[in-house]
Amino acid sequence: MKKYHNASFVAFKLILTLGISLSTITIFAQARWQADVSVTAVTITAGTLKKVPRGTENINKPQEKVVQAVDDNLKCSITIHNENDDDAWGTMMVVVLPVEVTVVSMPSNAKLDPSVTATQTFAGHIIFNIGHMAVGQNVTVEFTFTKSKYGNKVGAYAYSDSPDPNPANNYKDATY
Amino acid sequence: MKFFVKIICAAIVTIAAFQTVAAQQPVVYSDISITAITLNAAGVTKKVPAVSKSITPADHPVTTTASDDILKCRITVSNSSVSNAFAVKLIIILPAGASVAPGTLPSNATLISERVAIGGGPGYIQFDLQAVFSNQLTTVEFTFNKSPNVNKLSAFVFCGVPDANTTNNYKEAVY
Numbered sequence: 021m022k023k024y025h026n027a028s029f030v031a032f033k034l035i036l037t038l039g040i041s042l043s044t045i046t047i048f049a050q051a052r053w054q055a056d057v058s059v060t061a062v063t064i065t066a067g068t069l070k071k072v073p074r075g076t077e078n079i080n081k082p083q084e085k086v087v088q089a090v091d092d093n094l095k096c097s098i099t100i101h102n103e104n105d106d107d108a109w110g111t112m113m114v115v116v117l118p119v120e121v122t123v124v125s126m127p128s129n130a131k132l133d134p135s136v137t138a139t140q141t142f143a144g145h146i147i148f149n150i151g152h153m154a155v156g157q158n159v160t161v162e163f164t165f166t167k168s169k170y171g172n173k174v175g176a177y178a179y180s181d182s183p184d185p186n187p188a189n190n191y192k193d194a195t196y
Numbered sequence: 197m198k199f200f201v202k203i204i205c206a207a208i209v210t211i212a213a214f215q216t217v218a219a220q221q222p223v224v225y226s227d228i229s230i231t232a233i234t235l236n237a238a239g240v241t242k243k244v245p246a247v248s249k250s251i252t253p254a255d256h257p258v259t260t261t262a263s264d265d266i267l268k269c270r271i272t273v274s275n276s277s278v279s280n281a282f283a284v285k286l287i288i289i290l291p292a293g294a295s296v297a298p299g300t301l302p303s304n305a306t307l308i309s310e311r312v313a314i315g316g317g318p319g320y321i322q323f324d325l326q327a328v329f330s331n332q333l334t335t336v337e338f339t340f341n342k343s344p345n346v347n348k349l350s351a352f353v354f355c356g357v358p359d360a361n362t363t364n365n366y367k368e369a370v371y
Contacts, residue, residue: 053317054292110310114287116365119225119358135283135356142224144283144356170225175362177352181310183292183317187350190289191366 053106055182057153058189059113060101062176064196067093067124067164093124094167094196099160100178102153108180111150113161116175117143118168126163153180172196226281226357228328229364232272233351235371238339239263267342267371272335273353275328283356284325286336290318293343301338328355347371 066089073083098115102108117123122141123132129149136143148161175193184190241262248255271288275281290296295318296307304326309319321338328334350368359365 110308114352114354116354116359116362119360121358133283133356142358144226144358145354170360173362175359175365177287177354177366179287179289179320179352181308181317181319183294184289184350185292185346187289187348187368190350191352193362 053182054104054185055102055106055108055153055155055180056104056186056189057100057102057108057111057178057180057182057184058186059098059176059178059192060158061097061099062174062192062194063097064172064174064194065089065095065097066091067095091167091196093164094172095162095164096174096194097160097162098174098176099158100150100153100176101158102155102180104185105155106182107155108153108182110181111153111159111178112180113148113150113176113178115146115148115163116177117145117165118172118174119170121165121168121172124164124166127161130161130163150178167196224279224357225277225360226275226279226328226355227277227360227364228273228275228281228284228353228355228357229361230271230286230351230353230367231274231333232270233349233367233369234270235347235349235369236268236270237262237264237266238268239266264371265342266339267347268337268339269349269369270335270337271351271367272333273325273328274333276331277360278330279357280330281328281355281357281359282326284328284353285355286323286325286351286353288321288323288349288351290320290340291343291345291347291349292317293345294318294347295341296321296338297341300340302336305336305338325353342371 068090069087070090071085072088074086120142123143131147133144150159173193173195177191239262241260243258243260245256245258305321305323307319307321323336348370352366
């Protein structure tokens with residue numbers, strides 16, 4: 021009877037060891053941890069709003085004021101997201117600007133391309149240093165630029181140090 | 197006299213038309229794009245004889261093939277605009293499980309990975325292509341150790357000169 025108990029104990033230990041080994045192998049074979057960084061939204065809107073008088077035919081009636089968008093400058097808002105099973109480390113985003121625009125305002129983690137000078141004010145791109153992004157985290161950045169005469173398409177490409185299982189969603193663009 | 201007036205009027209109209217067209221064209225812009233990415237086996241070459249039941253040696257031709265434990269990536273960047281593109285940078289995201297052997301990247305490339313030392317992934321490669329001249333192309337090549345998983349690689353190019361068409365700046369390839 022004791023012999024049978026010993027045999028089942030050995031079998032149990034064997035199964036346990038095999039199970040642990042298989043789990044370890046599965047973890048290492050799992051393509052490493054990956055972060056799926058993606059650009060989920062790019063929106064371009066008029067940079068400022070102002071109150072303007074609404075036209076009226078009745079001169080006795082006080083003039084109403086309405087809010088109107090002024091699009092001399094455009095505000096761009098870009099949201100990036102990290103999904104999958106790992107944090108995204110050292111996340112960066114390149115934003116390619118429309119032709120012949122000047123950047124009016126941008127956050128402190130943004131760097132204008134170095135070709136912009138006092139005499140050549142048109143920028144080609146902005147690079148955002150987003151940094152660490154946890155799984156499921158969204159980050160939104162905003163900046164303002166002067167409206168281009170030649171079409172206002174903004175393209176954004178996000179990437180990180182962590183391997184990305186789906187790089188096709190790292191790029192998105194929008195046109196005003 | 198009338199003839200001269202007509203000539204002058206025609207000249208004024210022509211100049212005005214040219215000025216209108218010129219005003220509609222941006223002064224300086226580029227259209228930088230990735231036109232091709234290829235991934236090929238670049239490991240040690242080995243001789244593989246053809247399998248045949250024939251006893252004639254001619255029926256067993258030996259072909260030389262490169263093993264695919266190392267892959268060579270070749271990326272072509274083009275500038276299809278009238279302006280030169282300066283400060284051109286190319287970002288390449290490596291597949292999970294891949295690695296770059298030390299000292300194998302070209303001198304204008306940098307491997308950026310904060311966590312490679314702790315097994316956090318291969319990171320990405322940044323090429324500093326400097327300039328791609330008007331209607332010219334440039335090609336970069338590098339090798340990496342193949343991933344045991346999917347070998348999908350993606351690249352994005354951008355430059356310091358405003359880009360008229362950003363849609364063609366991204367491309368990917370799978371081995």
